[in-house]
Amino acid sequence: AQSVTQLDSQVPVFEEAPVELRCNYSSSVSVYLFWYVQYPNQGLQLLLKYLSGSTLVKGINGFEAEFNKSQTSFHLRKPSVHISDTAEYFCAVTASGGSYIPTFGRGTSLIVHP
Amino acid sequence: NAGVTQTPKFQVLKTGQSMTLQCAQDMNHNSMYWYRQDPGMGLRLIYYSASEGTTDKGEVPNGYNVSRLNKREFSLRLESAAPSQTSVYFCASSKLAGVHEQYFGPGTRLTVT
Numbered sequence: 648a649q650s651v652t653q654l655d656s657q658v659p660v661f662e663e664a665p666v667e668l669r670c671n672y673s674s675s676v677s678v679y680l681f682w683y684v685q686y687p688n689q690g691l692q693l694l695l696k697y698l699s700g701s702t703l704v705k706g707i708n709g710f711e712a713e714f715n716k717s718q719t720s721f722h723l724r725k726p727s728v729h730i731s732d733t734a735e736y737f738c739a740v741t742a743s744g745g746s747y748i749p750t751f752g753r754g755t756s757l758i759v760h761p
Numbered sequence: 762n763a764g765v766t767q768t769p770k771f772q773v774l775k776t777g778q779s780m781t782l783q784c785a786q787d788m789n790h791n792s793m794y795w796y797r798q799d800p801g802m803g804l805r806l807i808y809y810s811a812s813e814g815t816t817d818k819g820e821v822p823n824g825y826n827v828s829r830l831n832k833r834e835f836s837l838r839l840e841s842a843a844p845s846q847t848s849v850y851f852c853a854s855s856k857l858a859g860v861h862e863q864y865f866g867p868g869t870r871l872t873v874t
Contacts, residue, residue, distance in 0.1 A: 656801070679860055690765070690851055690865030691804075698860055737803065747811075747859030748794075748819070753803035 649674040649742040653752035661760050662730055668723040668755045670738035680721040681739040681749065682712055691737060697721065708732070733759045763787055765866035767852050773872045774842045782837040782869050784852030792858045793835035795819075795827060797848040798868075804851065810835055811858050842873045 654669040672678060679698050683691040695706025702714040712723045721738060738752040768783045786793065791812045796804040796819075806819030808827040816827050824846060826838045835854075839846060849870050853863040 681862060683863075683865075688868075690867050691853075691863075692865065693862040696862055741859050743859070747857075748806065748809060749863070751804040753801060 649678065649740050649750050651738050651740050651750050651752040653736075653738055653755050655755050656753065657756045657758065659758045659760060660728055663727050665726050666724065666728050666732075666757065668736050668738075668757065670721045670723065670752060672719050672721065672738075672740045674719075674740065674742045677743040679741045679743065680712075680714060681741075682706065682710070682721070682723050683737045683739065684708075685735040685737065685754075687734070694723070694736070728757070728759050730759050730761060732757060765852055765854055765864050767850075767866035767869050769869060770867065771870050773874065774839075775874055776843060778842050779838070779840050780842065781839075782850055782852075782871075783834070784836065784866060785834045786852075786854040786864070787833065788854060788856075788864065789832070790854035790856050790864070791832070792855045792861075793829065794853040794855075794863065795825075795835070795837045796851045796853065797821065797846075798851060799848050807837065807850075809858075842871075844873045847871060847873045 652671045681696045682694040685691045697704045697714045705711045735754045739749040741749045765786045794809040795807040805821045810816045810829040813832045852866040855861045855863045
């Protein structure tokens with residue numbers, strides 16, 4: 648079975664600063680990886696996903712993530728954050744060959760200060 | 762396209778009451794899911810339906826039942842609500858389980874007193 652660890656429950660940052668939200672996973676088989684964002688009082692929406700190919704994945708709103716198989720990580724980055732990026736971010740992993748049901752991390756709350 | 766819709770948006774129940782949460786999607790997706798979200802716990806899967814006509818238990822199925830009414834609709838029923846079921850419930854759908862991303866509804870905020 649797969650598992651996901653989001654290493655930081657909360658990340659405070661100032662506007663226009665860079666940010667990295669960390670995600671590590673464990674799985675004995677190939678994986679598909681996702682990052683979702685949840686704005687206050689809304690459902691989740693997809694930021695980006697990694698299925699195969701290039702390990703650097705670009706998503707919406709200027710976010711990108713890098714798949715590192717040797718470190719079993721899929722960290723999310725943005726070079727310059729805005730106040731509007733304040734939200735909860737979830738990493739999710741699906742293992743190939745199984746039930747294909749994703750496992751979600753516990754979330755990281757990104758708080759952008761002016 | 763409305764995407765994934767959920768009703769109701771808010772609900773307050775007394776312990777022991779029953780209710781059904783409704784979910785519908787208009788994207789012709791095969792797979793549908795019910796999650797609950799609690800502070801610090803992330804999303805936990807209650808039940809899912811990989812395709813029309815099938816349902817399976819997730820991580821936290823106790824106290825819940827589901828019905829995949831047709832390809833569009835997937836309902837979640839609480840037969841006898843308990844305070845531990847106070848949560849925000851999200852329905853999601855995907856084209857197929859696995860490589861395809863999930864689309865989420867806006868959620869139902871349920872309080873059981």
